[in-house]
Amino acid sequence: MRARLSSWMAAAAVVAAACAPPQSAAPPRNTLVVGIDVSGSFRQAHYDDAISFAAYYLYGHLNGSGGLTVPTAVFVGSIGGEVPGEVKSFHPISDFEGKSVEQIETDLKSWFPPEDRLTDFNAFFSRIATLVKRRNLILAPLNIVVLSDGVPDESPNPRDTAGAYAALNVSGLEYLSRSVTVRLLYPTPTVAVDWERHLPRNRVRVWTVDGQVMAGWHEQVKPDSVPADQRALWDWIKENVDFRVRGKIL
Numbered sequence: 490m491r492a493r494l495s496s497w498m499a500a501a502a503v504v505a506a507a508c509a510p511p512q513s514a515a516p517p518r519n520t521l522v523v524g525i526d527v528s529g530s531f532r533q534a535h536y537d538d539a540i541s542f543a544a545y546y547l548y549g550h551l552n553g554s555g556g557l558t559v560p561t562a563v564f565v566g567s568i569g570g571e572v573p574g575e576v577k578s579f580h581p582i583s584d585f586e587g588k589s590v591e592q593i594e595t596d597l598k599s600w601f602p603p604e605d606r607l608t609d610f611n612a613f614f615s616r617i618a619t620l621v622k623r624r625n626l627i628l629a630p631l632n633i634v635v636l637s638d639g640v641p642d643e644s645p646n647p648r649d650t651a652g653a654y655a656a657l658n659v660s661g662l663e664y665l666s667r668s669v670t671v672r673l674l675y676p677t678p679t680v681a682v683d684w685e686r687h688l689p690r691n692r693v694r695v696w697t698v699d700g701q702v703m704a705g706w707h708e709q710v711k712p713d714s715v716p717a718d719q720r721a722l723w724d725w726i727k728e729n730v731d732f733r734v735r736g737k738i739l
Contacts, residue, residue, distance in 0.1 A: 505679050515612045518629035520621065521550060521560035522579075525601045526567040526637035532603035535700055539636040540601075542674075542706055544594035545719075546634070546726065554716055555723025557731070562626055566605050568613045568637055575612060579620060590716060607642040608634075611658045618661035630668040634730070639676035639684055639697075643681030654687035663692050670694045670734055675703050694734040702729060710734070 523543055526536070540704035543565075553559040563582035570577070580600060585593055613635075622628060641653050662669050671693060673684055688695055706729075709722040 517639040518561045518626070519558060520564075520626050520629050520631045522617050522620075522631070522633045523547065523563075523565045524568045524633070524637070525565070525597065525637045526608055526635075527601050527603045527605045528608040528642065529603065529606070530608065530640065531638050531675075535636075535703070536603045536640055538703070539675055540597050541594055543597055543634075543636055544590045545706075545710075545716075545722065546730070547593055548588075548590045548716060549719075549723055549726060551582070551585055552716070555600040555720055555727070557634075557723055557726065561629070562624065564617070564620055565614065566616070567601045567605070568608055568610060568635065570607050570609045570612060572621075574600065575607075575609065576616060577613070579616070588694075608637060608640065610641055611656075613632060614657075614659050615661055618665060621665050622680075625664075628666050631662070631666045631670070633662075633669070633671045635673045636675060637673065638700075639673050651683070651687050653691055654683045657684075657688050658687065659690055659693045665694075668694075670696060672730060673697045674730065675700045682704045696706070696732055696734045698729055705729075 501684040525539065525543060529579070532537070547563070547565070549555065549557045550560055560582070561653070563585060565585070566577050566579035567596070568577075569575075588596070594595060614633075617631075617633060622632065641657060659671065662671075673681065673695070674697075676684065676697060676699055678699045679702075681699050684697055685695055706722065706725055709719070709725045711719060711721070
């Protein structure tokens, strides 16, 4: 009887071990794309602050600080150009791994100086779609963070405010994943509403955090403290920037 029980327990242990997830299982794939507005209009408003925030944001996510989601792919590029449709380069995750917040901020300022004439969102979104397809990242959740005042320079009719936002094109992102979110940081409240109401989309989710709210991230930073002790900042990011959008905001 004892031998039979031992055999049963051994078999149960084998089944349990087979069903348990491997300890070294890779984290679920997810892609983070950060776009920085390098046009003159944003330079005069929030560029310096946005660069500083982006450095913390990238560091926090790459290191999983405060429980932030760790991306398996990262691309950081500029939103701008001297002519409409100008293609820009994106820096990959390897350019940021192992760096401090200060090092990331220095690199961002060097790579993305605010010298372009236009803010071309459509070229930016189109390039993201191309990168995701080429890197075989389709189906992985896609989080796109746009640091910009949100005002498009290219519009079929500059006098038609609603039309300018209706001309924004995220159609190439629609079916890359079941979860595609565009987060616009630093617009005015009016521009934020225009993105939420007029940006044509079906599956793409939009979340906005206006410039007044974004100013609050500084209050969460503890001076002279290491990133591991910046719990208030990481919580603020989760609650305000990385907010989980469940559907279209009307």
